[in-house]
Amino acid sequence: MKISIPFLGVLFLVTACSQPQKSSEAGDAESAQSKFAHSPLVEHIYTADPSAHVFEGKIYIYPSHDIETEVEEDDMGSHFDMKDYHVFSMEQPGGEVTDHGVALKLEDVPWASRQLWAPDAAEKDGKYYLYFPAKDKEDIFKIGVAISDRPEGPFTAEPEPIAGTFSMDPAVYQEGEDYFLLFGGIWGGQLQWYEDQKLVEGRKGPTDGIPADEEKALMPYIAKLDGSMTELAEQPKEILILDDEGNPITAGDNAKRFFEAAWMHKYGDKYYLSYSTGDTHFIAYAIGDSPYGPFTYQGNVLEPVEGWTNHHSIAEFEGKWYLFYHDTELSGVTPLRNIKMAELTHLPDGKIQTIQPVN
Template identity: 30%
Template sequence: MKYAFSLLLSLFIISNQSLAQNPLDFGSDIRTADPSAHVWPDGRLYLYTSHDEECQLDFWMRDWHVFSSEDLVNWTDHGAVLSVEELSWADNFAWAPDAAYKNGKYYFVFPAGTGFKDRKNPENSTKWMGIGVAVSDSPTGPFKDAIGGPLWREPYANDPALFIDDDGKPYLYFHGKDFDYYVAELEDDLLSVKGDFIKMDMGGYEPKMEGPWVFKREGRYYFTMPENNRVLTYYMSDSPTGPWDYKGVFMEQEHQSNNHHSVVEYKGEWLLFYHRWLETPESDCKARKRQRHSAAEFIEFNADGTIKPVQRTAEGVADFANRIKRN
């Protein structure tokens, strides 16, 4: 009896370990954040991330990575797709990227910058960031800086989100210093801005935001963001440029730390990718107990299209294969 109980307990522990997929297991101890998820013509899901190096100083980040999967449990690490060392106009701040497929090419949009942010004496800060575009024939790169500079230098901008509508029009959403809730329509080759920035109508509610992500579902557009850089909230609209109707929170904050996310449909399931600040006891970085790790959850919608609240879980999307079998 005692042996049987021990065996059942062991099987239970093993079973739960096999279901524990948050944070996502990329096959190494790499720290990733800001996951941007896309499904490309080859049928795989690709995740473009920023890269937190061990004990890095104040988000001084140097390259971007890509991972891919067909079952969301077993991932292929394709390595770094681009580094600030390959840029002539920036040498730091390889922050949250995004990507798109258009005209038979893969486009990688990324923020990068120069200078230094003085948190104690902000008046001494020299930090600047802009958004670049790199192009490749492959979803895993190598990507090459396509314009040799940022899309624009003013305003200071980061956190690009590239959305291509059903009619082929490309839109770039971003966080801009004193310039939030603007969108730029891009030219068809995605290498320059078409016309002026468009100030969107957010229905009178414009909180501090970072990391926008826009997607389309059943004819409705969703503008999602980490409100106050913490809690994930969203708006809905009938147009990619608004006016937008604020709908509220779909994921609460954790540890009063930043979040950055993406939403995508894959094989009939809607998925939320995001990052978590988790205790990392195996780390050599004693100054920072929590570090960022990419994670994922299923995301569901009500009949009226609104998003149901999403909870952080240990199992994440480990049940993906079984779910798609039931679809």
């Protein structure tokens, strides 16, 4: 459905308190508008973790769908209790945003038990693929895939998660006929529970398995997808992120090390790996010569937003580049977020101009 300003006015009057409203923490509407550098794209539901792509000449956005929940907050992110996905589209930046409704529901994923976290999407030969994380019946994150004939869905989930995947935050990078799946995230994403890509028995807490500060940080993974787009064509490989001296970023370097939300794009002949640093709240980036890396840390794409989490995507549309991200302007609380976009600039030296989310 298309969301218009008059419709939103009626919606806020007649719907329950679970609908987004700017809280006192976020300030009144006038002061909030002056504080935040970019406006929410969607205001009738809470949205986060936006993955953006250009399909059929439009910008399509695949976010997670935040909801109010009675689940108690913890360091594993249990209070992020998402149960479905909506797909949004826009014909031009700044234009009207269309909500295409529910694209996939938790109960329609046979293997999943809870927490439909940050998804991504890809197109091949007229078919559309939605990649998503969810916890299985043993409460372990796996990555699934669902298929549709349309970019907005609805999507039909495969009966099992993708073999060989683990953790969360899938992102698809396409280069020509090749498609690569990136994934991984620490703490609530459970990446720290694995060694040699096998789950280690007994690890249950958010820091169980986190390396010592001076050791190499945990890194995201990448694997080429096979022709079906529903299986891996190879065993996942770790993506190394290095400092400017060629050494792996260490676990204690919280302002630079990978936490979650890996994303890849190509500019010129260089590959850009961007990611969230988690507890230091940056979207950082590194540059390499291959999708497999290694990548050398360069700086930040985005400074910290209002709200604890940060998750993004980067897409090109009609010759311009855009960053999609989320903050908590509408609610003022971390578990109820809203997606935004901002123009992104690649500088002449290949670096990215850092974006400020607040004025």
